[in-house]
Each structure stands twice: as structure tokens, then as C-alpha cells.
Amino acid sequence: MCSPLALLHLQAQGKGETFRSCQAGRLPAAGWERAAGRATQGDARLVFQLPLSSPVTESASRRAREQQLFQRPPRGRLRVRGTVRPASPPARRWQEGRAPWLPAMSLASGPGPGWLLFSLGMGLVSGSKCPSKCQCLVQEVTCTGMQLTEYPPDIPLNTRRLYLDDNDITFLPAMDLGLLSDLVYLDCRSNLIGEVMDYTFVGVFKLIYLDLSSNNLTSISPYGFSMLGHLVHLNISNNPRLSSLNRYTFANTSSLRYLDLRNTGLRTLDHAAFQGLLTLHTLYLSGNPWRCNCSFLDFTIYLIVAHLNHPDALNATCVAPVELAGWPIAQVGNPLRYMCITHLDRQDYLFLLLIGFCIFSAGTVAAWLTGMCAVIYQNSRRKSSETEDEDENGQPVGVSRQIFKSRADSVHDGFPQLI
Known part of the structure; x- marks a missing residue:
């Protein structure tokens, strides 16, 4: 052989x-x-x-x-x-x-x-082997629905398209995945992947298509996609435990044109996360419990000025506050601006009333304290002046002067005055 x-x-x-x-x-x-x-x-x-x-x-x-x-x-x-x-x-x-x-x-x-x-x-x-339970074609490996519990080994190094969907994979090893330097298409939907770490996609810098939908994602590292500068299509929908995205999540994905965020646990988004996505064209946002409060105002303004394609715009609605429940987030920018910038509700008036009362009380107390200080100062000054006017025998200076004057008058009466 x-x-x-x-x-x-x-x-x-x-x-x-x-x-x-x-x-x-x-x-x-x-x-x-x-x-x-x-x-x-x-x-x-x-x-x-x-x-x-x-x-x-x-x-x-x-x-x-x-x-x-x-x-x-x-x-x-x-x-x-x-x-x-x-x-x-x-x-x-x-x-x-x-x-x-x-x-x-x-x-x-x-x-x-x-x-x-x-x-x-x-x-x-x-590097030219084909994993068991998978089908290998020219630069393409298909492992769809094979009940895999981990990333399959022995994937050919020249693979450009890799299908791992409909399995039970819980983790993507960066070392094995990083060997596929020519990979441009990765389908990992319908698995049990729990998180995306900083170095998960560090070796697949040519990746164009990435599908992580229908997984158990709870967190995405701020720099999880930092090496995917050629990424065009990203799908992380149907991850209900994903409640937030960092402002640097899409910092280096400058080629991104398609982003799917449907049916996740996202409640708010930082508009700074989308500042570098100059080529973004299609954005899906429906099925999320959006809280349209004042912290969401900047993102709603971004949706207005960016002129993106929202195929599900009418289904991406607010759940809070009550005044804006059911409003499409693409149309809530102006009402939210009125509520957060120019409009004052009952709580704002109560706050202003409390501030006025505090200022009035503080002014009244300050005036009373000032008057009390002035009275005390006057009394102490009067007492000090009276103490300085006493003579050496302990008698007041005014009484001594009267005695001296009466004696002087009697002397003048007993002796004639000399001219």
C-alpha cells in the first residue's frame, strides 16, 4: 500500500x-x-x-x-x-x-x-483530511446537523467556507480556528455558543460572512470582532440572553454593511458603537425590549440622520416609558427630544419647588443669624466702652468729674477773684 x-x-x-x-x-x-x-x-x-x-x-x-x-x-x-x-x-x-x-x-x-x-x-x-461526520468539497466543509458537541478537528487548512450550523457546539477554539487563514464564510447558527472573547477570531482576518444567530450568547467582548476588518455580514440575532453591547464592539468592522440584532435582550445601544460603521446599509432591530429613555436619545437621533435601511422598522418598538410604548424607535427621536430637553413633567416641577423652598429657608436662616450676630456685637462693644471709662478707685469717670467741679466752685466762692 x-x-x-x-x-x-x-x-x-x-x-x-x-x-x-x-x-x-x-x-x-x-x-x-x-x-x-x-x-x-x-x-x-x-x-x-x-x-x-x-x-x-x-x-x-x-x-x-x-x-x-x-x-x-x-x-x-x-x-x-x-x-x-x-x-x-x-x-x-x-x-x-x-x-x-x-x-x-x-x-x-x-x-x-x-x-x-x-x-x-x-x-x-x-491539513488535507476531512473531519468525520462532515462533507468536504473544494475549499468547503459542511458539518450541518451532525450533533457535534465541539469544534471538529482536522479541518483542511485551505478551507474558505465552513458550515457548523445546527449542532451543539459550546465554544469556538481560537487556536484551531486561527489556522484557517483563508476562511471567508463561517456559519455557526443554532448552536450553544455562550460568549465571544477577545481572541476568538484573531486568525480569520479575511472573514466576510459570520452568522452567530440562535445561540446562547450572554456577552461579546469589546474587542471580539476587532480583527475582522473585512467583515461585511454579521448576524447575532435570536440570542435572548445578550443584554448589552459595548461601545467598542464594532470599532474595527469598518466594512460592515449588514447587521442583524433581532430578538435579543438588548434594551439600549450606545450611538458611539456605530460611529465607525460608515458603510452600514441594513440594520435589523425588531424583537428587543427597547427602553426609550433619555439615554437612548442619541441613538434615535443617529437612526434619523444615518438614513439606514430598516426592513423591520415598524416592528422595532419601545416598551418603556409608558408614554412612548409601542412607538417605532426610528420615529421616537423628536418626541424623546421634547421630553428630555424642553419638556418639564410633574417631577421636574416638584424638584424646582423643593429647590426654591430650600433657597428661601437658607436665606431666612442666614438673615436671622446675621441679625443675631450684629446685636451680640453691639452689646459687647458697649460693655467694653463702659469698662474703659472707670477710674482707678473703681468709680465711674463721670462721677469723679462732678465732684471735682463742685469743689472747684466752692473754692471760687471763698476767695475773691484776682483781676
């Missing part, structure tokens, strides 16, 4: 008859080795003909075959399975180390290069 690498090599060389014979099992191991040797006689690409699956002594002779195969032949000759053949010009260039596609190797380097090529070959083979 032929090894996978031998089949790939024979197919690449265009040896259709030999390839079909080897694939059907009509050639033994030595037979396909000789056929491969004849097909690539004098060609340096013989190094990729490592027989990986010998029927009898595979594990015992693998190292010996590798050392024999990767040993550099003498200059001017090429060793093929123990026979020495004249080397072709490409082989001579390979011997001289001038081939740009293969580094020079020698026995002094040990089995390292051999194992490197072996690992490379195994990686290429494993």
Missing part, C-alpha cells in the same frame, strides 16, 4: 496510471518506490518520496530509510534506493547548494532536516 506522501508526489508529477495503481493497492511498497524512482529519475524532488507506511517493518526501518534518503550524494551522481545514477542539472545544482527551494543537508547535521521535512509532510497531509 502506498504512503500518503507517495500518492501526493505521484499525483503532482502527473503519473496518473501509476498513481491509480498505487492508490488501488495493486503495487507493493517496493513497486511504488521503483515507480516513483522512475518517475523522478534525475530529479532533486526525490527527497519528498519518503515511504511512510511500509506494510511490514515501518517503525524499524524508518530512521534507516531517512538517513539513506537524505544523505548527500557524491558530486555528479544521485543515489536512489542503493543505485547510483548520473545526476541531472537540477540535482547537480542541489548538490552544490544553489537550489533556492531546498537548503543544503549533510549527515553532519544529523536527522534534524529529515524530521523537519517529515513533520512538514505530515502537516500537509493532516
Whole structure:
């Protein structure tokens, strides 16, 4: 039976008859080795003909075959399975180390290069497998309705369209998903995925279509879609446990044209989350318990000025407050602006009355305190002035002056005045 690498090599060389014979099992191991040797006689690409699956002594002779195969032949000759053949010009260039596609190797380097090529070959083979329970076409893998509980392994690395819908997958591994660098279409609807983390889609930067509808999403990381700069279609509808979206959720999805947010638990949206979506054309918002309060005003104004296509505009209605219940959110901008900016309700008047009463009470108390302070100050000043007017004997200065004046008058009466 032929090894996978031998089949790939024979197919690449265009040896259709030999390839079909080897694939059907009509050639033994030595037979396909000789056929491969004849097909690539004098060609340096013989190094990729490592027989990986010998029927009898595979594990015992693998190292010996590798050392024999990767040993550099003498200059001017090429060793093929123990026979020495004249080397072709490409082989001579390979011997001289001038081939740009293969580094020079020698026995002094040990089995390292051999194992490197072996690992490379195994990686290429494993990347071309098809997961069990899935159907694989050219660059397309379909795993729809296979009751998968986890992300399927062994998905071909060149896959561009991946269908994982109608399963029970709870988590998208970033490491496995990031290997699909050419992926442009990912359908994960009707699963049990609970969250989108920062690094979930870090490797699939070419993704154009992403469907996460009908899952159990409870949160989407602020930077969960930050690497999806080419994303055009995003569907996260029918996730009733998703109650909020961060303002940076769509920060880097500048190519987004279709966004479906129907039937989620969203109650409000920050208009800043949509500022970078300059190419957004279609937006679905129905089936959500929108609370059209003053914090929702900026988003309603955005809906008015952005001129987006709302196919479900009449079904996207407010549930609160009572005055706006049943109003389409695309038409609630002006009434909400009147309520939040120019209109004063009963609570506002009560608040103003309370503020006026507080100001009046504060002014009255301040005036009373000022009067009391003035009276106390006057009394203290009068007492201090009376204390300063007392003489040394403790009598008031006014009484002493009267006694001195009466004595002076009596003296003037007893003696004549001299002219």
C-alpha cells in the first residue's frame, strides 16, 4: 500500500496510471518506490518520496530509510534506493547548494532536516483530511446537523467556507480556528455558543460572512470582532440572553454593511458603537425590549440622520416609558427630544419647588443669624466702652468729674477773684 506522501508526489508529477495503481493497492511498497524512482529519475524532488507506511517493518526501518534518503550524494551522481545514477542539472545544482527551494543537508547535521521535512509532510497531509461526520468539497466543509458537541478537528487548512450550523457546539477554539487563514464564510447558527472573547477570531482576518444567530450568547467582548476588518455580514440575532453591547464592539468592522440584532435582550445601544460603521446599509432591530429613555436619545437621533435601511422598522418598538410604548424607535427621536430637553413633567416641577423652598429657608436662616450676630456685637462693644471709662478707685469717670467741679466752685466762692 502506498504512503500518503507517495500518492501526493505521484499525483503532482502527473503519473496518473501509476498513481491509480498505487492508490488501488495493486503495487507493493517496493513497486511504488521503483515507480516513483522512475518517475523522478534525475530529479532533486526525490527527497519528498519518503515511504511512510511500509506494510511490514515501518517503525524499524524508518530512521534507516531517512538517513539513506537524505544523505548527500557524491558530486555528479544521485543515489536512489542503493543505485547510483548520473545526476541531472537540477540535482547537480542541489548538490552544490544553489537550489533556492531546498537548503543544503549533510549527515553532519544529523536527522534534524529529515524530521523537519517529515513533520512538514505530515502537516500537509493532516491539513488535507476531512473531519468525520462532515462533507468536504473544494475549499468547503459542511458539518450541518451532525450533533457535534465541539469544534471538529482536522479541518483542511485551505478551507474558505465552513458550515457548523445546527449542532451543539459550546465554544469556538481560537487556536484551531486561527489556522484557517483563508476562511471567508463561517456559519455557526443554532448552536450553544455562550460568549465571544477577545481572541476568538484573531486568525480569520479575511472573514466576510459570520452568522452567530440562535445561540446562547450572554456577552461579546469589546474587542471580539476587532480583527475582522473585512467583515461585511454579521448576524447575532435570536440570542435572548445578550443584554448589552459595548461601545467598542464594532470599532474595527469598518466594512460592515449588514447587521442583524433581532430578538435579543438588548434594551439600549450606545450611538458611539456605530460611529465607525460608515458603510452600514441594513440594520435589523425588531424583537428587543427597547427602553426609550433619555439615554437612548442619541441613538434615535443617529437612526434619523444615518438614513439606514430598516426592513423591520415598524416592528422595532419601545416598551418603556409608558408614554412612548409601542412607538417605532426610528420615529421616537423628536418626541424623546421634547421630553428630555424642553419638556418639564410633574417631577421636574416638584424638584424646582423643593429647590426654591430650600433657597428661601437658607436665606431666612442666614438673615436671622446675621441679625443675631450684629446685636451680640453691639452689646459687647458697649460693655467694653463702659469698662474703659472707670477710674482707678473703681468709680465711674463721670462721677469723679462732678465732684471735682463742685469743689472747684466752692473754692471760687471763698476767695475773691484776682483781676
